[in-house]
Amino acid sequence: MRKDCHHSYLPEEKEAIFEEEFLPHIHSIYNFAYRITFNEDDAKDLVQETYLKAYRFIGSFQKGTNAKAWLFRILKNSFINEFRKKNKEPVKIDYQEVESFYNSEDVNQVITSDLRVEAIKEMIGDEVSIALNSLDMDFRTVIILCDLEGFTYEEMASILDIPIGTVRSRLHRARNLLRAKLRAYAGSMGYK
Amino acid sequence: MEEKKKKDKPCEDHEECIRVLNLIIDGEANEIEQNFFHTHIMDCMQCTHYYTVEQSIREAIKKKLTKKEAPEDLIQSVRSKLKESIKG
Numbered sequence: 154m155r156k157d158c159h160h161s162y163l164p165e166e167k168e169a170i171f172e173e174e175f176l177p178h179i180h181s182i183y184n185f186a187y188r189i190t191f192n193e194d195d196a197k198d199l200v201q202e203t204y205l206k207a208y209r210f211i212g213s214f215q216k217g218t219n220a221k222a223w224l225f226r227i228l229k230n231s232f233i234n235e236f237r238k239k240n241k242e243p244v245k246i247d248y249q250e251v252e253s254f255y256n257s258e259d260v261n262q263v264i265t266s267d268l269r270v271e272a273i274k275e276m277i278g279d280e281v282s283i284a285l286n287s288l289d290m291d292f293r294t295v296i297i298l299c300d301l302e303g304f305t306y307e308e309m310a311s312i313l314d315i316p317i318g319t320v321r322s323r324l325h326r327a328r329n330l331l332r333a334k335l336r337a338y339a340g341s342m343g344y345k
Numbered sequence: 346m347e348e349k350k351k352k353d354k355p356c357e358d359h360e361e362c363i364r365v366l367n368l369i370i371d372g373e374a375n376e377i378e379q380n381f382f383h384t385h386i387m388d389c390m391q392c393t394h395y396y397t398v399e400q401s402i403r404e405a406i407k408k409k410l411t412k413k414e415a416p417e418d419l420i421q422s423v424r425s426k427l428k429e430s431i432k433g
Contacts, residue, residue: 183416200423270397281405305373321368324367332399
């Protein structure tokens with residue numbers, strides 16, 4: 154949370170900001186929380202935590218600015234700092250190997266092998282969801298933020314606390330991985 | 346005929362094209378990248394195919410993934426906690 158610009162709001166102003174600028178994003182916030190925790194109760198806890206912190210730090214929010222990105226940033230930090238520790242998420246898989254594969258020369262061959270538009274159109278939501286959920290958390294997150302929530306690269310950089318170049322490269326890798334998953338899935342389901 | 350031959354040729358720098366294509370679809374490409382897209386990519390069959398598939402993946406994510414709505418009890422609970430905080 155930046156401390157450089159602090160705003161002193163009156164209680165009724167705080168309530169108005171909360172109602173008019175924060176609460177309208179609760180569905181997106183909940184959806185994101187659910188997509189990173191895969192559990193409704195955990196998602197609810199994370200949303201509660203996010204809104205409590207939003208209120209506690211409301212002084213560092215400039216009225217009328219990008220509340221959605223600000224809330225997503227709080228949510229991301231809550232997840233990393235507290236939630237993940239508490240819940241002892243399974244040891245993070247080492248996707249270094251996967252990444253290096255997708256950065257290697259082989260990737261061109263993989264990418265250009267045929268995934269047909271028709272196959273994607275025939276897929277149902279569950280199939281797309283399974284492919285997305287099978288991606289590592291960091292990769293899944295950038296796709297959700299960009300494609301589902303429509304954040305710009307700059308907003309994503311601020312939400313995730315990473316440089317914009319890292320947003321670009323992470324998205325690039327995430328998309329290669331998702332595409333490969335979908336292609337494998339399409340093949341196994343006989344979409345050809 | 347000449348035109349068709351050109352389009353069917355394998356792309357010379359497909360990795361770079363993919364990078365630019367993604368920026369185009371995300372609305373994040375700069376002027377140079379946009380020019381590159383218009384002059385090369387739409388004239389290359391391999392890139393056009395990649396572009397079309399990539400767009401439909403984005404569309405599938407937007408349209409086919411169910412957006413979970415926050416349950417009403419959660420919204421109420423967030424609101425009541427806010428009221429408590431304001432009072433306290």
